Amino acid sequence: MGFLSVLTMAQRWASEHAPPGSVVVDATAGGGVDTLFLARTVGPRGRVYAFDVQREALEATRSRLREAAAGGSGNAAGGGQQDGRKAxxxxxxxxxxxxxxxxxxxxxxxxxxxxxxxxxxxxxxxMFNLGYFPAAGDEGRKLITQTETTLAALEAALGLLAPGGITTIVVYPGHEGGGEEAAAVEAWSASLPGDVAQAALYRFLQKPSAPYLIAVRKR
Structure with missing residues (x-):
């Protein structure tokens, strides 16, 4: 069995820090994969905020949530009658x-x-999953996350976290602009004082252009 993917590891770390009833944030809703994961993780007593600048991404997220809710909203039950009438x-x-x-x-x-x-x-x-929204096609690839706003969002996230809360950031050095953004996120995380937060890196070293995960746990 190999190592977990960076996306799966990000979800694992998030779930370990967000018990049922927690407030959580998907900073990059995209197609709604992490939004749905968080909604399941914290359950009906929790609360999820999901951000995206693309309406198409939010609609995809909304559809994913509706489908998941419909799949678990009811159960066919009833009595098959023995006298030949319709059950x-x-x-x-x-x-x-x-x-x-x-x-x-x-x-x-x-x-x-x-x-x-x-x-x-x-x-x-x-949870941050940086880069672009793949389902948007070529136009979506032109609208990528930007270093300046990403760093501002990370500062905001740190301020919102409870002590012991976590921010997970999946970065993508392989696309244009992604390497600079990944380096900036890594530098920001490494510069945090140890009494403020603990930073960790999860990466496949033989694949330098592959996505990797940075996590910041608030003290």
């Missing part, structure tokens, strides 16, 4: 399994402004 089936609703999700059409650098005041300083996990 009756009633929908037996289950308790919701997903957290409420607030989809925000905004850059992640605005998270300190848009996360509700009562949740500031209580967030348990913030």
């Amino acid at each position: 009756e089936f009633r929908s037996k609703p289950r308790r919701p399994s997903l957290a409420p999700v607030e989809l925000l059409h905004a850059g992640h650098e605005r998270m300190a402004e848009l996360v509700a005041p009562e949740h500031r300083g209580t967030v348990r996990a913030v």
